[in-house]
Amino acid sequence: MILSFPNMGPNVYAFKTLFEQLDIEVVLPDPTNREAIKIGVKYSPEFVCFPFKATLGDFVSAIKKGADTLVMAIDCGPCRFGFYGAVQERLLHDMGYKNVNIIPLDQADLLDFKWVKTLQELSSKRDLFAYSKFVKAVIFFLKKAKLLSDIQTAEGLFRAYERNQGDTTKVFNTVINKLDQANTLKELRSFKNLIKEDFNTIDVDRTRTPLRVAIFGEIHISLEPFVNVDIRRKLGEMGVEIHQNLSLWDWVSHKFHLNFHRKWLEHLSHPYVPMDIGGECQWVLGEYIDRAQTGFSGCVHVYPFTCMPEVTARTIITNKLKNIYDLPIIFFSFDEHSGTEGMRTRLEAFVDLIESRRKHKLGIENISLEDDQRNFYKSNGSHFFQECFQLLQTQ
Ligand code: SF4
Incomplete structure (x- = not known):
């Protein structure tokens, strides 16, 4: 199984960690681009929401890179979001990608723990060892999600003060890469300091x-x-x-x-x-x-x-x-x-x-x-x- 999920800015790195820690092979779609949007628009119903079209394009990009299992968040909320996964799977099958499955990740209320079952099924391991791995994967996901939010905070602040346009963007991209590479608890614990140190190198007024x-x-x-x-x-x-x-x-x-x-x-x-x-x-x-x-x-x-x-x-x-x-x-x-x-x-x-x-x-x-x-x-x-x-x- 090769798993993928749609883009949502740098947040894909939190999801990548979650699945990789469960020993699942992951490929990321190419960063969303004109071509992906074009494909999403071409195969989606005309009046469906734009995120539906963009994520369908991401899925096609991931399938072309080898993915056969796609994860899509679902909700039981009052708008169209709850139907994305089911409709996109049918569209992908109609487009000829018959062996691709979309696994719905229920996020309506994370305290009902349906997501635990989904992750267990994806990792197909249920022994005690897998349990500790599972907890570790979730902790890594949460830590990276929090750190991504901190990086976003620092970026929003520092860019307004940078003397040389583009410095903040460079630091932002470097820090995101470092976060992607950080795969031990020790690194994640000290990562906040790394964010501050790296942003502090920007020449500001x-x-x-x-x-x-x-x-x-x-x-x-x-x-x-x-x-x-x-x-x-x-x-x-x-x-x-x-x-x-x-x-x-x-x-x-x-x-x-x-x-x-x-x-x-x-x-x-x-x-x-x-x-x-x-x-x-x-x-x-x-x-x-x-x-x-x-x-x-x-x-x-x-x-x-x-x-x-x-x-x-x-x-x-x-x-x-x-x-x-x-x-x-x-x-x-x-x-x-x-x-x-x-x-x-x-x-x-x-x-x-x-x-x-x-x-x-x-x-x-x-x-x-x-x-x-x-x-x-x-x-x-x-x-x-x-x-x-x-x-x-x-x-
Ligand atoms: S919030 Fe609901 S209606 Fe709006 S884009 Fe998302 S799915 Fe569509």
Whole structure:
């Protein structure tokens, strides 16, 4: 058996570790590219969600590299995500890949432990030795998922201060490679320090006072840079500090009922959407309110074209929340036609707008940029974010 799974940015390395630790041979699809999207679009139903098409393209890429078993997360949620695996398997069979299976990995509630059975069946070992291996594989997966989230945090912060455009991207890619190579607990335990050391080599201008922008939205679009036209990098290279809670770690800890930040967002969004209607709708609304109350300059909402839950969130923000909280927000819906130039122009205009709003607001309140920055960092960001910020300030 040769196993594979679709791309979701660097998060594929956490899944790779999980399966390799169970002695399963893994091939990764090529990074998502035009060709994969073209294939996904060609063989998918026209009005299906864009992540369906992109992941179908990834599957074909993996099959061409030898994969015969594909893993696709499923959910019992209210939108189309629950059907991806079953429909994609039929499509692949129709395309002539008759011997390929898609194994559904149930992630509706990780505390019902259906995923344990799936992993046991995939590794086909159930003895005591396999049990300890299994625990180790899960620990490695969780540790790598958390570290990937920390790398994302550091990247979002450091890029806004880099003197030479591209330095942060280089360090980011190097650290991701090192994480992929790290396969002992000892290495993983000290990896946080390695992230800080590597990002600390970037030549930064610490006198800057960047705008602070939060990115949120549908999970596949938010985490896969090819499908979101690398929006984090583009915005970061305009000198904007990027804050993004959404990560694989954020999602997994939520599904283990350990993510209290998400509970807080659910509480904030409850008057507008009192239940999970699919996608990230509930949490997008919570994030918008939370970011408005904590001193952000603006927000970016990213989602796939035709994604019903995210369009619902957008409508509630535009018609209701924007009038109450008045935090500038820009919306990007992505599909196979999304391109760089239109997005860059809109982002530049957005950055100009939030810059002039900040000047105006601070002028009225008679607060300097430096004081505004100090107040913001006192109460925002995870512990790791604070550590990175201290590094920046003392470099
Ligand atoms: S969240 Fe949106 S894109 Fe994802 S399956 Fe549901 S409707 Fe489709």
